[in-house]
Amino acid sequence: MRLHRNLVFAVIDGLIEIFNEGGYADKVIAKQLKRDKRWGSRDRSFIAETTYDIVRWKRLYAAIADVGEPFERKDLWRLFAVWCTLRGIKLPDWPQFEETPTRRIKGRFDEFSNIRKLRESIPDWLDELGEKELGDKWDAEIAALNKQAPVILRVNRLKTNIGELQQKLVEEGHETENLKAYKDALQLQERANVFTTQAFKDGLFEVQDASSQLVAPYLGVEPGMRVIDACAGAGGKALHLAAEMDNKGQLIALDIYANKLKELKRRARRAGAFNIETRAIDSTKVIKKLHNSADRVLLDAPCTGLGVLSRNPDAKWKLQPDFVAKIQETQQTILRDYSKMVKPGGKMVYATCSILPSENQEQVKKFLKSEEGKNFSIEKQKTVLSSESGYDGFYMCLMVKKDEKK
Numbered sequence: 001m002r003l004h005r006n007l008v009f010a011v012i013d014g015l016i017e018i019f020n021e022g023g024y025a026d027k028v029i030a031k032q033l034k035r036d037k038r039w040g041s042r043d044r045s046f047i048a049e050t051t052y053d054i055v056r057w058k059r060l061y062a063a064i065a066d067v068g069e070p071f072e073r074k075d076l077w078r079l080f081a082v083w084c085t086l087r088g089i090k091l092p093d094w095p096q097f098e099e100t101p102t103r104r105i106k107g108r109f110d111e112f113s114n115i116r117k118l119r120e121s122i123p124d125w126l127d128e129l130g131e132k133e134l135g136d137k138w139d140a141e142i143a144a145l146n147k148q149a150p151v152i153l154r155v156n157r158l159k160t161n162i163g164e165l166q167q168k169l170v171e172e173g174h175e176t177e178n179l180k181a182y183k184d185a186l187q188l189q190e191r192a193n194v195f196t197t198q199a200f201k202d203g204l205f206e207v208q209d210a211s212s213q214l215v216a217p218y219l220g221v222e223p224g225m226r227v228i229d230a231c232a233g234a235g236g237k238a239l240h241l242a243a244e245m246d247n248k249g250q251l252i253a254l255d256i257y258a259n260k261l262k263e264l265k266r267r268a269r270r271a272g273a274f275n276i277e278t279r280a281i282d283s284t285k286v287i288k289k290l291h292n293s294a295d296r297v298l299l300d301a302p303c304t305g306l307g308v309l310s311r312n313p314d315a316k317w318k319l320q321p322d323f324v325a326k327i328q329e330t331q332q333t334i335l336r337d338y339s340k341m342v343k344p345g346g347k348m349v350y351a352t353c354s355i356l357p358s359e360n361q362e363q364v365k366k367f368l369k370s371e372e373g374k375n376f377s378i379e380k381q382k383t384v385l386s387s388e389s390g391y392d393g394f395y396m397c398l399m400v401k402k403d404e405k406k
């Protein structure tokens with residue numbers, strides 16, 4: 001691989017913003033990619049993937065390069081040199097790489113491979129938490145979460161079907177594989193920016209991880225039902241629910257952030273999902289009005305996101321231990337308050353994209369013991385580990401509300 005100076009500069013500039021200025025990797029990369037209109041798809045993927053890689057392996061690379069935060073510019077060049085050396089990429093004779101100790105880099109990599117928190121490049125507290133919660137599964141799980149996530153599409157059944165979409169994508173130069181265990185999923189054979197395809201612009205698919213695609217079907221919605229997606233965000237699952245309902249019935253999408261719901265509406269228009277109504281939760285009245293009214297409620301709760309580190313590696317560095325405790329309180333409040341919207345005999349799914357039992361089955365156990373939770377029982381639950389599925393880590397639990405009349 002030949003390194004191009006302006007692309008490497010874009011990576012280094014991006015890393016400064018992410019590591020030293022608190023920028024979010026996805027936003028910073030999107031900004032860097034706008035620097036030069038002449039960059040082609042290979043150039044763009046070099047910038048995006050290299051930046052994500054160095055973010056993912058920050059702790060390991062910094063230990064190997066013997067540099068610490070806050071990073072100076074020259075330190076980031078050293079991290080980049082480590083990235084190249086470990087990939088077997090020959091360093092060009094640029095002044096920034098003078099005196100790079102290539103052999104020492106390899107030696108230190110071997111040395112650090114015996115220490116999990118360095119090998120897997122994670123903060124001490126996260127390594128301790130993962131081991132405490134997952135025991136001997138943590139080793140394989142964190143290794144899986146450090147792999148680059150594949151690109152998975154969800155075919156929009158409101159507009160097309162798997163075979164038709166595959167054909168359209170072939171015509172636009174993208175081969176996909178049918179994932180048999182996931183009824184609506186296609187995996188891209190080669191990474192590409194599919195958002196620029198006509199098929200995407202026509203709303204024929206969404207980009208959505210395979211594990212995430214299990215959640216909407218888990219709720220068992222049917223056309224004609226009244227369904228509430230209480231933490232709908234920008235609507236990944238809401239769009240899937242609308243397709244599962246065949247656009248029939250009422251789907252109320254709630255969130256505390258109106259701007260996310262605005263984005264949901266835009267995506268719904270593109271997807272041809274017409275039965276979604278959005279409501280921002282700006283007071284407790286919004287929820288009260290919906291008490292005992294829904295056949296199905298989805299609680300896709302805010303969480304640590306520890307199941308989706310593959311696609312969001314900078315969460316390893318942005319996440320703080322006190323946030324873990326805080327978000328767990330929010331999850332319990334959401335379970336308590338929003339479960340009241342389920343009507344007697346109705347069902348609810350509590351889901352997270354976390355792999356921590358304390359955000360998942362432990363939260364459900366606690367809820368079932370509470371005043372409101374006494375009305376519910378578990379119908380089924382599923383823990384998806386990234387190390388076992390090859391996709392994101394997820395949890396989902398389907399609960400039924402008692403119907404006293406029966």
Ligand SMILES: C[S@@+](CC[C@H](N)C(=O)[O-])C[C@H]1O[C@@H](n2cnc3c(N)ncnc32)[C@H](O)[C@@H]1O
Pocket residue numbers: 230231232233234235236237238254255256257260281300301302303330334
């Ligand atoms: C896991 S994300 C949802 C992702 C979304 N369902 C999807 O599939 O694209 C959790 C969402 O919960 C929202 N949220 C956080 N606190 C909330 C609360 N107290 N009530 C409702 N929504 C909340 C966040 O704004 C965020 O959009």
